[in-house]
Amino acid sequence: MPQYDGIYALTEIRKLDQNAKVIVTTADLQTVNSTMLASLKTNDILVKPFDIDKIKDTIEKTLRSQPEVDMAKKALVVFTITQSLLKISQSAADEVGSRLYAKYGCYFSDCLEHPEYLNNVLTEIFGNSAAIIVNKIRQNLAEVEDQQPISNFIKSLSK
Incomplete structure (x- = not known):
């Protein structure tokens, strides 16, 4: 069974929908991945340890963000x-x-x-x-x- 990472998945999502709202969650954010994710236009990136209030705020902000x-x-x-x-x-x-x-x-x-x-x-x-x-x-x-x-x-x- 092939294994894909989040960057591959986001690349495929962007091929289908340039405007899809995406919030990335990760345990470890390396500089290379951060740059790649920025180029793929994520709405936000959440890094461990997760704060439930920040997660809620991020989701609400992202859902309201349609101009x-x-x-x-x-x-x-x-x-x-x-x-x-x-x-x-x-x-x-x-x-x-x-x-x-x-x-x-x-x-x-x-x-x-x-x-x-x-x-x-x-x-x-x-x-x-x-x-x-x-x-x-x-x-x-x-x-x-x-x-x-x-x-x-x-x-x-x-x-």
């Missing part, structure tokens, strides 16, 4: 997806939402972080016509498509 700008961008993406689907029909919006949840356990609000889920579901339901919906979403987000994380969303959705 309002990101929440506004997420809301904009949700609104754009919903409106694009509602222009087709209410049942189209309902079906896409239902399949997102059934296949991936996510909602429209998760699509900013996981545009590939939306792309897969749209293609599954609409086939080649999914490209028309994707183009409509892209057009509606044109004014902000140069902003992160919306530019990543559009690039991933257009694949």
Whole structure:
């Protein structure tokens, strides 16, 4: 059975989600590992001996750290997806939402972080016509498509 260390695991996590919140716990933090962890953008590093109050504070701080700008961008993406689907029909919006949840356990609000889920579901339901919906979403987000994380969303959705 292969053995992997935390740095390898975090590297793999970052390949999947650049914005995942990660708190590292370790018994021993060497300078090399500290530098590597910093480059992998950990939210925090906790070193033994662990203080339960510090752990609680760190978790609360990390969970609260989503900037309002990101929440506004997420809301904009949700609104754009919903409106694009509602222009087709209410049942189209309902079906896409239902399949997102059934296949991936996510909602429209998760699509900013996981545009590939939306792309897969749209293609599954609409086939080649999914490209028309994707183009409509892209057009509606044109004014902000140069902003992160919306530019990543559009690039991933257009694949």
